[in-house]
Amino acid sequence: MEVSEIYKCIADPQRLRIINLLEVGPLCVCHMQEILEVPQVKMSKQLSSMKQLGLLEAHREGTWMIYKLVDPVEGLITANLCYLREAACGECSQLQRDLTKRKKLILKVTKIENDCPQEVCEQIACC
């Protein structure tokens, strides 16, 4: 993966937000959609372009597709997330808010689906 491709990828705010979410752990498409409030087509196309690039991978679980960052995560990605999460700017605080939203969403989901202990849930993403 080329440096310039990575930058081109995170140069799109929506894609950056997706990566920010996935860096914390895998997520299924519908939950990312809910967090980012973005139309299904757009989400799907962005995910597939990032998968194509070699940044994400996905597996199916029932009707859901679970996406995650390819392991090991590109150092350049990690370094930038690290910087942005500390920084003070519009896009940066958005990233923070997304992570908060993610946490709440997962808590809610685990309660509905019941009995999935939070730690496990965090690990397998969408329960």
Next chain:
Amino acid sequence: MEVSEIYKCIADPQRLRIINLLEVGPLCVCHMQEILEVPQVKMSKQLSSMKQLGLLEAHREGTWMIYKLVDPVEGLITANLCYLREAACGECSQLQRDLTKRKKLILKVTKIENDCPQEVCEQIACC
């Protein structure tokens, strides 16, 4: 300046190389051209787009235009250069080679223009 604009900027290898050069100190257009071996139009257009963005500023010195990074340098830029200069990849080693080339070029220029002590030269860029 938006985060996404900065990424879009450095997503172009040539622009990244320019920023990498200028981070070390100001330079005039013709010397950047010589180092990057890129046609005059392209260089000029890229510089002007980065100036427009608020990343660079320029002043005239005779027939030369001296460009420099706006002070203070965007933290995101600094952080990324810092990462890339250490990293091992094609684009990264290119950045290193550019800096070497820059050093040699300046030494050569200072000799021709004579008597400009290197430290001063480094500071005022193209002598």
Next chain:
DNA sequence: CAGATATATACTAAATATAGTATATACTGT
């Protein structure tokens, strides 16, 4: 098998970015 849900793809229109050629401007030295 039919209907529902989640996700992906094809196709098209529209917007953006890039590259090249020619030309213009600003300055210097004569």
Next chain:
DNA sequence: ACAGTATATACTATATTTAGTATATATCTG
């Protein structure tokens, strides 16, 4: 004022990216 050097801009062609609508696929449930 004129020729030369350095740099910028206008204009155009071309490529790349993005967005939207419609449609397809995969899986589950009854």
